[in-house]
């Protein structure tokens with residue numbers, strides 16, 4: 178087993194809800210609630226769930242783009258949840274992020290060359306000549322050309338812009354990349370190209386990925402292990418092939434039963450979940466999934482199920498996971 182590169186323990190992010198003239202706090206939105214997991218060096222950990230489940234907030238907390246309410250984040254033996262702002266700026270050299278919409282984060286008035294050079298300037302890396310060389314090297318690595326350095330963001334297609342977003346994330350030679358819905362805004366044909374690029378970069382540059390997506394099909398394609406989130410909590414975490422072959426949590430089972438299977442001889446029982454995802458400002462008691470779960474019993478609304486390892490490397494947070502396996 179590889180080294181643990183990132184260790185997350187009891188991570189929480191509560192956003193206060195304020196009301197009235199005095200701006201009094203009347204509650205919290207529990208966007209991320211007691212999430213723990215590890216990421217091994219060189220792997221891709223997928224994080225999936227419906228919108229509002231806390232997966233993107235988790236990604237931002239790991240980068241400290243948002244401050245955690247509680248919990249510990251340890252990267253390569255260093256407690257990054259305790260670093261000062263200036264220490265954290267330095268640490269971001271090793272942890273970079275790729276966003277869903279790179280266009281929104283590419284300054285339209287700057288050339289691609291300038292955009293790519295910026296992280297090197299921020300981190301004090303190299304002189305002007307070395308920085309230019311690195312820009313051209315990265316453009317080539319992501320499948321663009323030298324002349325693209327002089328162009329501006331609006332002159333590129335969606336797929337090319339995501340390649341620029343990837344090149345920018347790689348400029349500082351990071352070890353961990355957090356990719357937040359990196360292909361969701363792209364056409365399906367382009368999605369495959371960008372996913373293949375991410376996979377070949379991972380091998381070539383020995384990168385570790387956290388790949389956040391609402392799309393189980395995409396996550397399956399790229400991940401070694403997958404964590405499923407529901408309403409701010411991790412409800413299942415296991416190797417990708419186990420999750421797809423033998424999902425233990427009813428929510429995972431329901432998500433998977435709506436994903437088409439390439440093998441026509443394989444039949445998965447259809448589990449329909451009804452109702453909308455409840456509000457994170459007023460989550461259901463006990464297991465947050467109990468309002469939609471077809472298997473719920475009394476205990477489900479009373480006790481929060483803990484994420485626990487029930488088979489080697491396979492963790493689930495469900496009181497009745499054994500009883501509901503077919």
Ligand code: SF4
Nearest residue numbers: 464467470477495496
């Ligand atoms: Fe369903 Fe109960 Fe398991 Fe929650 S704990 S997923 S409500 S069976």
